[in-house]
Amino acid sequence: MTAGIIDLGDFSPLGEMFDPSGHGFRGASATVCIRKHRPKGKVRLSFTDGERSELFEMKIGKVTKSMASTYADLQDATEFGAEAVALLVAAKVYGAMFHARSYKGSGFDFYLTKSSASSDPNDIFCDAWALETSGILEGGPDEIRARIRVKRKQVAQAAREGETWVAVVEFSKPCAIFERQ
Numbered sequence: 001m002t003a004g005i006i007d008l009g010d011f012s013p014l015g016e017m018f019d020p021s022g023h024g025f026r027g028a029s030a031t032v033c034i035r036k037h038r039p040k041g042k043v044r045l046s047f048t049d050g051e052r053s054e055l056f057e058m059k060i061g062k063v064t065k066s067m068a069s070t071y072a073d074l075q076d077a078t079e080f081g082a083e084a085v086a087l088l089v090a091a092k093v094y095g096a097m098f099h100a101r102s103y104k105g106s107g108f109d110f111y112l113t114k115s116s117a118s119s120d121p122n123d124i125f126c127d128a129w130a131l132e133t134s135g136i137l138e139g140g141p142d143e144i145r146a147r148i149r150v151k152r153k154q155v156a157q158a159a160r161e162g163e164t165w166v167a168v169v170e171f172s173k174p175c176a177i178f179e180r181q
Helices: 024-037 065-070 074-094 141-156
Strands: 005-007 043-048 053-059 097-101 110-113 129-136 164-170 175-180
Touching: 005 074, 024 065, 024 074, 043 074, 053 074, 074 097, 074 110, 074 129, 074 164, 074 175, 129 141, 141 164, 141 175
Parallel strands: 005 053, 043 175, 129 164
Antiparallel strands: 043 053, 097 110, 110 129, 164 175
């Protein structure tokens, strides 16, 4: 039994601050990465955050020729695909809403909130928590643990108070591991 569906084509759960018109490439990138390993059939994503584990069914399409050529750089596809999966899992599991993309060099990727109405759009730190994402196209538990260590160190160096999460997404045996810092 699954805990729900993660739809790589529907970013509406991220709330009104997320502009899906410019971010469909993230879902397409995730599709390319997953379908590289699982060309056909249903895909399930395992999730854990150390306190709970869930299994989600993923709504995912086929990779078209244009998708394959557009997202042929699998390193970029892995990065953007991991962002899509992590954001959608955070919305599903924690009720998180997208608030803003962080700046390069900040130590994390996104600011999220529990409600789109709880934050002042002019103050990206108000009620927001940080999410750092990372993707692995194909790797085992050792590589995932190593990536989590690297990302923990990265967010620890960020000059930020407040809640911060690290999310690592692995695509060959789809999983999302979240860890609170």
